[in-house]
Amino acid sequence: MEPLVIDAKGMHYRELNQIIxxxxxxxxxxxxxxxxxxxxxxxxxxxxxxxxxxxGVAGNDLxxxxxxxxxxxxxxxxxxxxxxxxxxxxxxxGMAGDVCGYGMRGGKLHILxxxxxxxxxxxxxxxxxxxxxxVGGKAGDFFGEYMAGGILILLNLWDxxxxxxxxxxxxxxxxxxxxxxxxxxxxxxxxxxxxxKELDEKDFLLLKKLLKEYCEDFKDYGLSVDxxxxxxxxxxxxxxxxxxxxIYAY
Amino acid sequence: xxxxxxxxxxxxxxxxxxDKCIVCGCCVQQCTFDATYYLPYAKKVITDEHKCVGCxxxxxxxxxxxxxxxxxxxxxxxxxxxxxxTIRDIYKQADQGGVILTGGGNDRRFRVYWDHLxxxxxxxxxxxxxxxREPMELRTFLGRKPDALEVEYNEKGExxxxxxxxxxxxxxxxxxxxxMSYGALNLNMHKAMAAAADAMGTYWNTGEGSLHRDLYKxxxxxxxxxxSGRFGVSAEYLKVAAAAEIKIGQGAKPGIGGHLPGEKVDxxxxxxRMIPVGTDALSPAPHHDIYSIEDLRQLIYAIKEATNxxxxxxxxxxxxxxxxxxxxxxxxxxxxxxxxxxFRGGTGASPAIVRDYVGIPxxxxxxxxxxxxxxxxxxNWVSIIAAGGIRNSADVIKAIALGADAVYIGTSAxxxxxxxxxxxxYTGRCAWGITTNDPHIAKRLNPDIAxxxxxxxxxxxxHEMKEMLGLMGxxxxxxxxxxxxxxxxxxxxxxxxxxxxxxxxxxxI
Numbered sequence: 001m002e003p004l005v006i007d008a009k010g011m012h013y014r015e016l017n018q019i020i021x022x023x024x025x026x027x028x029x030x031x032x033x034x035x036x037x038x039x040x041x042x043x044x045x046x047x048x049x050x051x052x053x054x055x056g057v058a059g060n061d062l063x064x065x066x067x068x069x070x071x072x073x074x075x076x077x078x079x080x081x082x083x084x085x086x087x088x089x090x091x092x093x094g095m096a097g098d099v100c101g102y103g104m105r106g107g108k109l110h111i112l113x114x115x116x117x118x119x120x121x122x123x124x125x126x127x128x129x130x131x132x133x134x135v136g137g138k139a140g141d142f143f144g145e146y147m148a149g150g151i152l153i154l155l156n157l158w159d160x161x162x163x164x165x166x167x168x169x170x171x172x173x174x175x176x177x178x179x180x181x182x183x184x185x186x187x188x189x190x191x192x193x194x195x196x197k198e199l200d201e202k203d204f205l206l207l208k209k210l211l212k213e214y215c216e217d218f219k220d221y222g223l224s225v226d227x228x229x230x231x232x233x234x235x236x237x238x239x240x241x242x243x244x245x246x247i248y249a250y
Numbered sequence: 251x252x253x254x255x256x257x258x259x260x261x262x263x264x265x266x267x268x269d270k271c272i273v274c275g276c277c278v279q280q281c282t283f284d285a286t287y288y289l290p291y292a293k294k295v296i297t298d299e300h301k302c303v304g305c306x307x308x309x310x311x312x313x314x315x316x317x318x319x320x321x322x323x324x325x326x327x328x329x330x331x332x333x334x335x336t337i338r339d340i341y342k343q344a345d346q347g348g349v350i351l352t353g354g355g356n357d358r359r360f361r362v363y364w365d366h367l368x369x370x371x372x373x374x375x376x377x378x379x380x381x382x383r384e385p386m387e388l389r390t391f392l393g394r395k396p397d398a399l400e401v402e403y404n405e406k407g408e409x410x411x412x413x414x415x416x417x418x419x420x421x422x423x424x425x426x427x428x429x430m431s432y433g434a435l436n437l438n439m440h441k442a443m444a445a446a447a448d449a450m451g452t453y454w455n456t457g458e459g460s461l462h463r464d465l466y467k468x469x470x471x472x473x474x475x476x477x478s479g480r481f482g483v484s485a486e487y488l489k490v491a492a493a494a495e496i497k498i499g500q501g502a503k504p505g506i507g508g509h510l511p512g513e514k515v516d517x518x519x520x521x522x523r524m525i526p527v528g529t530d531a532l533s534p535a536p537h538h539d540i541y542s543i544e545d546l547r548q549l550i551y552a553i554k555e556a557t558n559x560x561x562x563x564x565x566x567x568x569x570x571x572x573x574x575x576x577x578x579x580x581x582x583x584x585x586x587x588x589x590x591x592x593f594r595g596g597t598g599a600s601p602a603i604v605r606d607y608v609g610i611p612x613x614x615x616x617x618x619x620x621x622x623x624x625x626x627x628x629x630n631w632v633s634i635i636a637a638g639g640i641r642n643s644a645d646v647i648k649a650i651a652l653g654a655d656a657v658y659i660g661t662s663a664x665x666x667x668x669x670x671x672x673x674x675x676y677t678g679r680c681a682w683g684i685t686t687n688d689p690h691i692a693k694r695l696n697p698d699i700a701x702x703x704x705x706x707x708x709x710x711x712x713h714e715m716k717e718m719l720g721l722m723g724x725x726x727x728x729x730x731x732x733x734x735x736x737x738x739x740x741x742x743x744x745x746x747x748x749x750x751x752x753x754x755x756x757x758x759i
Contacts, residue, residue, distance in 0.1 A: 045556025103480030249348030
C-alpha cells in the first residue's frame, strides 16, 4: 500500500493519532507526517509493524507502549521518547528530552545529538528482548537510574559545549544491564550501586555491531564506526543485582 | 555483656495435648516456618516456639484437635508504655541493624471511624423496603459522568442522546478485589479472584505484577495496574483489560516503592513481569516521569491514546494529609476513577514503621475528597473507590454514604480463603498457600474452592447491603452515594464530625 501523507499543521494530537489508528486498521503501514509541532503520543500502543516518518518536532511520549515497527524523526523529539516501549526502533535526527526510554523492555532509540535528564530509567531485559539506547551527544543527570537491563551507549560525538559528558547520579539504583560511555566518567558522579569495568573483546564486538547500525541510520552525517571506536570507552555495570538485599531485619 | 537473643522471648506458645496427639506428623508437614518437628528419641512432636508465627495452620489441620496456638500475653512485666512488640523490635534491630519488615495491614490502636458511625433506618414515615420482595439495585457505574445531558430529536421525532458518554465500568456489586500483585500472591489466588469477579459481575485488579497469560480470558473483568516499575506493561496488556489503573501510592506504605525480592521471581513470575528469573523487581517510590499533575495527565492520556479512549483510567493514591487537593488535581488531570487507599490497607511487604504510622484513615479521606470535589463542581468527573481495611458490608455502606462509589477489598478477600493475619506475607512462606510462590505450598490454595469462597463472601455482603438499603427506604445504591444524613456519629469530637460531614447521634434534620 502507498504511504499515507498527513499534514499535521495545527492538528490536535488526538485528531492526528486517531487518523493514524484508523488508517492502521484499514491496512496502511507507512505514514509520512509533515509539520509536526509537538503533537504527543504519536504511535501510542500500535502493535502493527508500521513505519512512521516525522517531519518536525515530535511531542512527548513518542512511541509509548509500541510493540514493533520504526519511527524516524527528522528533527528533535521532546520528553518521554520510547516510554514503556516493547520493540520499536526510533531514530531521532536531533536532540531528545527528559525521561526517554523509561521502562523500555525492547527496541532501540538512536538519538543523534544530546538527550535530557533521566534517560533509560528502569530499562529492563527479558529473554531475547534487550533494549538499546544510543545517544550521539551528551546526557543530563540520572542517566540509567534504576536500570534493570538493556544497553545504554553515550558517545559525546559533538562536544560542542562545556558541560560534562554525563551529569550526576549516573546509574543510581542500577541493578542490571550495561552502560558504555565514550570518554572518562568522574567517579564523583557515579551512583553508589555502579562499578567501572574494563571492556573486553565481547564488549568491543557488541559495540561495533550496535554502532554500525547507528552510523547507517545517520549516514548523512559522515559518522564512521572506526573513528568512534578510536576513543576509549568506560563500561559501567551494577555492583550487585540485589542492591537493597541487606537492609532488612527478620 | 548481657545479651538477650530474640529466641528467649517467643511471641506464641503452642500447647500440645499429648493424650490426643497420635504422632501422625501432620503438623510437621503443615508448618512452613520450620517451627514444628519430630523428636525421635522421645517419639514426640514438639515446637520450637520462637519460630512460630501464630498462623494456626497446625491447629487447623491437626486431625485430633491436639494443638492450641496462643499468643504469649505476659512475656514481659506489664508496661502500658513499652509494650512487648516495641521491646522485641528493639532487640531485633540491635541484633541485625535493619529495617523491620511486616506484611498485612496496620494493626495499631488508632480510632476506627467506621465503628463510630451508625446507620439510619425508616420508621412509620418513608417506609422501609423489603429487598426480598422488591427490586433493589446494587449496580454501580464507575467512570466519568457528563456535566449535563443533551438530547436531540431525529427525523421521526424520537429523542436521541447527543452527549457522548465516557466509558464506564459496570459492577453488579460495588465491591472490587483490590490490587495485589502476582508475586505478592500466587497464581492460584489471582485465578480465584478473576473467576469470582467474573461470576459476580464485578472486577478484580492485577496489582503491579502484570497479568498471567492464562488469565487474559478474564480481561473483561480485570483492572490492570501500571506502576513505577512498569512490570509487564504492554499495549496488549492495556488493551485486554476493562480499565487501567496508575498506581501512585499504597495505603500501607504511602510514599515508598515496592520490592519483590529476587528469590521470589520464578519462571512464571518472570514470564508475567517480563524480567529475568531471580532478579529483584524494584518499583521506585515515584514514577520517574511523574513529578506534577501535568505529568500525571500525560501518562493518563498515553494510556487513553493506547486504548483508543475506550477504557476508563483510574489513579490510585494513598490517603495522606493533603488528599483532597491531590484528588482534585487528579480529577483535573483526566482520571476517570480515583482510588483512595487508607492507612489500614494491607501490603505484601512494608517497613513496619511506615505501615504503622504513615497516612490517614480512608473514612476521613473519602469524606474530605467527596466534599472538595463537590465544592469545586467536579464530583461527576470521577468515581471514588475507597480502599484499605473494608471489613464488612456495613463498612461498604458507610463508605458509600460518606461519598465513595465503590470499595476495594484485599484483606477481607484473603481472610475468605484462609488467611489468619499472621502478617508474615513478606517471608514468602505463607502456610495457607496465599502469599507464597513456593509451588509445593501454593498448591494448598485450590483456585476453584477459593473462587467459591470469594463468591460466597460477595453474595453474603450483597444480601446484607440490600437489607441495609431497604431499611433506609432506598432501593438503589446510587441514592446512598454521599448521603451523609443517613449516618450519625457516636463518640466523636465536633471537629471529627465536621470533617466527616456527619451529625451526632440524636440530632435530627
